[in-house]
Amino acid sequence: MNVPCHLPIVKQPIDMPARATNAVSSQLRPSEYTTLLIQALRADPQTIVGACALEIGFGSGVVLAALGDLGAAHLCGVDIEQQAADAASRMLADLGYAAICELFEGDMWLPVAGRRFDLIVANLPHFPTENGSVGDRLPSWSCGGPDGRKFLDEFIKGLAEHLRTEGRALVTHNAFVDLDCSRDLAARYGFALRVVLPSLVYIPTEKLRTMTDSVRQRQQGRTIHVYGPCSFGEMSIVEFRRTESRA
Numbered sequence: 443m444n445v446p447c448h449l450p451i452v453k454q455p456i457d458m459p460a461r462a463t464n465a466v467s468s469q470l471r472p473s474e475y476t477t478l479l480i481q482a483l484r485a486d487p488q489t490i491v492g493a494c495a496l497e498i499g500f501g502s503g504v505v506l507a508a509l510g511d512l513g514a515a516h517l518c519g520v521d522i523e524q525q526a527a528d529a530a531s532r533m534l535a536d537l538g539y540a541a542i543c544e545l546f547e548g549d550m551w552l553p554v555a556g557r558r559f560d561l562i563v564a565n566l567p568h569f570p571t572e573n574g575s576v577g578d579r580l581p582s583w584s585c586g587g588p589d590g591r592k593f594l595d596e597f598i599k600g601l602a603e604h605l606r607t608e609g610r611a612l613v614t615h616n617a618f619v620d621l622d623c624s625r626d627l628a629a630r631y632g633f634a635l636r637v638v639l640p641s642l643v644y645i646p647t648e649k650l651r652t653m654t655d656s657v658r659q660r661q662q663g664r665t666i667h668v669y670g671p672c673s674f675g676e677m678s679i680v681e682f683r684r685t686e687s688r689a
């Protein structure tokens with residue numbers, strides 16, 4: 443059964459609970475993408491100290507926790523899943539960030555309409571598929587629509603309204619969803635895209651099977667590399683900055 447993975451919901455901020463002991467649920471466990479996003483953030487810590495930071499799609503909340511640890515002054519997060527909201531609010535409270543953290547259960551930019559941030563990060567669902575879940579993950583974890591760009595395009599289009607002039611955004615980006623398309627779209631909205639951390643990630647066979655056929659056929663041998671029974675996809679952490687702020 444196909445499950446819709448994009449619901450126009452916006453809710454009130456989530457109450458941060460009192461400190462509570464907590465473990466990451468297996469459905470929200472960090473992926474290789476999460477790891478690389480944290481690695482890229484740790485490589486440039488001076489841009490995080492004192493920043494007002496936003497994460498779209500916070501999942502377990504571990505990237506927000508890393509931002510807090512790196513010295514962000516304010517943490518804001520949006521996620522569509524109640525399970526993510528519950529887990530992240532517990533963990534961030536447990537880590538002592540309740541006073542500087544606000545989480546919203548809602549859809550992409552809606553909960554932060556009219557607000558701007560110094561740093562925006564996202565590991566969006568952007569696997570090219572219309573099928574629901576892979577393994578024990580929720581369908582909303584990686585389903586990016588047939589070309590994988592459903593949320594990526596929405597994210598890039600919203601940057602101009604949400605990023606402060608000198609701010610930057612860091613995003614995970616599969617190469618097989620077309621880096622040039624993101625670069626061109628960003629340019630139209632006044633942003634430059636820069637690859638800050640290129641990498642290769644393992645694509646489990648059961649996940650590759652759900653990839654839109656036309657994308658798999660076009661990208662195999664280009665950005666998807668198959669060695670025996672194992673497949674790897676090129677991906678990178680990319681940065682968006684306003685074009686005029688780099689002059």
Ligand SMILES: C[S@@+](CC[C@H](N)C(=O)[O-])C[C@H]1O[C@@H](n2cnc3c(N)ncnc32)[C@H](O)[C@@H]1O
Nearest residue numbers: 476499500501521522523549550565567582583
């Ligand atoms: C690939 S996971 C990343 C989770 C976490 N940031 C990490 O790296 O471990 C994508 C996250 O985006 C969330 N998401 C999916 N659709 C969304 C939407 N329309 N608005 C906000 N968050 C969404 C999912 O619930 C999921 O937590």
